[in-house]
Amino acid sequence: MSDGLKIVVLIKQVPDTSSAAGVNPDGTVDRVRARKMMNPFDQFALQKAIETRNAHGGEIIVVSMGPPPALAILHEACEYGADKGYLLSDRRLAASDTLATAFALFKTIEFIGNVDIVFTGLQTTDGDTAQVGPQIAERLDFPQVTYCEKMSIEGRTIRASRIIDGGIQRLEVDIPALITIANSASRLEHKRFYNVYRTRELLRDKQTLAKTVMTITLDNIGADPARVGLMGSPTVVGKTWKLGEKGGSCKMFQGDSAKHGVETLIESLSEDERGIEEYVL
Numbered sequence: 001m002s003d004g005l006k007i008v009v010l011i012k013q014v015p016d017t018s019s020a021a022g023v024n025p026d027g028t029v030d031r032v033r034a035r036k037m038m039n040p041f042d043q044f045a046l047q048k049a050i051e052t053r054n055a056h057g058g059e060i061i062v063v064s065m066g067p068p069p070a071l072a073i074l075h076e077a078c079e080y081g082a083d084k085g086y087l088l089s090d091r092r093l094a095a096s097d098t099l100a101t102a103f104a105l106f107k108t109i110e111f112i113g114n115v116d117i118v119f120t121g122l123q124t125t126d127g128d129t130a131q132v133g134p135q136i137a138e139r140l141d142f143p144q145v146t147y148c149e150k151m152s153i154e155g156r157t158i159r160a161s162r163i164i165d166g167g168i169q170r171l172e173v174d175i176p177a178l179i180t181i182a183n184s185a186s187r188l189e190h191k192r193f194y195n196v197y198r199t200r201e202l203l204r205d206k207q208t209l210a211k212t213v214m215t216i217t218l219d220n221i222g223a224d225p226a227r228v229g230l231m232g233s234p235t236v237v238g239k240t241w242k243l244g245e246k247g248g249s250c251k252m253f254q255g256d257s258a259k260h261g262v263e264t265l266i267e268s269l270s271e272d273e274r275g276i277e278e279y280v281l
Contacts (some may be wrong), residue, residue, distance in 0.1 A: 063109070065093060070089070086088060095229055100229060118178040
């Protein structure tokens with residue numbers, strides 16, 4: 001392992017959870033109006049990749065799939081310490097479900113070649129299925145560790161602790177492997193000045209930037225268009241709707257004792273036009 005590890009981190013640009021993203025008439029999320037952010041779960045994967053690279057050497061390659069604006073999170077990942085990035089961007093990818101997404105990302109990792117470890121977050125805040133990582137592992141024929149909280153590497157062996165119902169499971173897998181990182185692992189550290197400066201310089205030098213953060217298409221990775229997008233997505237969404245507007249009001253009941261607070265709450269509820277029988281205390 002003298003040359004270090006070749007590490008891929010899968011990240012996604014998602015609607016900012018603090019923005020008022022709506023739903024389009026066709027049931028899809030209105031991503032145009034919503035502010036964008038790096039998927040919070042992927043930040044744990046990026047941090048684990050940085051720790052692994054710093055301990056064992058090698059390089060971190062961040063990979064995302066999405067429209068051209070998603071380049072922003074690849075630049076952000078470089079500010080945190082990633083070495084290079086690939087954005088898989090192609091109109092034919094639109095409406096891909098988890099099966100089609102996993103296939104496209106699998107072909108991207110295959111295109112990169114000779115990958116030792118693939119890190120992903122548990123899930124995304126917009127899809128919330130936690131299916132893509134395990135599906136990619138199956139296509140790559142990599143052993144996988146999901147819900148990984150802690151890990152160490154000795155030679156070509158990963159020793160990991162993963163969260164399971166009722167406790168922790170410890171196991172060993174050989175490299176290459178795919179690891180999904182739990183959100184109880186280490187949080188993403190602050191950006192370091194050197195990485196921010198290096199990335200800002202890259203953004204000024206378009207020629208060098210194009211070699212560091214690259215945009216690729218289905219044709220580049222040799223992916224069959226029939227296996228992605230709407231054609232390659234067997235999932236059928238029956239209906240999507242918005243559950244009200246974000247926000248609302250809140251009343252605080254304070255007093256000298258819990259008994260006084262409960263009495264004040266009951267009095268307030270009884271004055272509500274709906275009546276206290278509609279509330280469960």
